[in-house]
Amino acid sequence: MSLIFNTAQKTIFIMDFQPKPNRRLRAQGSRLKIDHFLTFVKQEALSCLFPVLVFAMLAVSHLFKPVIPRYDFMLIACVSIQIIMYYTKIETKDEVLVICVFHLLGLGMELFKVHYGSWAYPEFAYTKVFGVPLYSGFMYASVASYLCQAWRRLKLNIIYWPHHPTARIIGALIYLNFFTNKFIYDVRYLIGLLILYFFWRSVVIFELKGKLYRMPTILSFLLIGFFIWLAENIATLLGAWKYAYQHHGWAMVNYQKISSWGFLVIVSFIIVAELKMLKSGAKKPVPLLADAVPL
DSSP states (O other): OOEEEEOSSOEEEEOOOOOOOOHHHHHHHHHHHHHHHHHHHHHHHHHTHHHHHHHHHHHHGGGGTTTSOHHHHHHHHHHHHHHHHHHTTSSOHHHHHHHHHHHHHHHHHHHHHHHTTSEEOOSOOTTEETTEEGGGHHHHHHHHHHHHHHHHHTTOEEESOOOHHHHHHHHHHHHHHHHHTTTSOOOHHHHHHHHHHHHTTOEEEEEETTEEEEEEHHHHHHHHHHHHHHHHHHHHHTTSOEEGGGTTSOOOOOTHHHHHHHHHHHHHHHHHHHHHHHHHTTSSOOOOGGGOEEO
């Protein structure tokens, strides 16, 4: 601020100075940031409840092998978890329907990939169809469960989302490429260029205790894809499925799978986002980008 003295002859200006920030205010600001970060971690953990329970069941499934085949146990466990989560109101009816859709989409991909030898389910089970255990679709459904839960818990909004037909076409291209890359050139990186072009301005806005935060949508794709790749390493270690190079002993999942999971996250995100936007329509006000700060 400036100090100004007026006299009869002239005005005297004293050098500008800024008051030192109050230490108490700075400490309060730091505590608030930590509190919001811990709230974010908590909400993310709660959103991961179904995937975590699936991994927990995988970890203990070998204990039930004398009674029931592991893959059959996993199917019973996954269905039971979904029923409990619905009746305890952890998941809504709409979210359960989305999870069922993802289960079918994932099962279709599993049937195709196993048929062409991309990976295998070597253990016996009564609930295997063409070499694919029916529980496997829940591995994809767990991604949908996380997205739906996080969307609701963090009150997500998206701004600068591509036009709906564009987003839906990109989602369809990603899903189809998982099949066609066995017969023609794998165009995932060309699709990746389309994603960069149409989504580079898109921003996810979420709420933590009344304060808005923002993150580039593409960055959220990459982060979720990376953490799913880490989860896949745990899943293969627990025997959920095996790649060809893991039959003689466990090995870390190929780094290329990060891009595969990244694309799966993108198509999953597009489906969930389009369904959420279709349901909400224009009734829900979208926050301004200027109101949100980076996480």
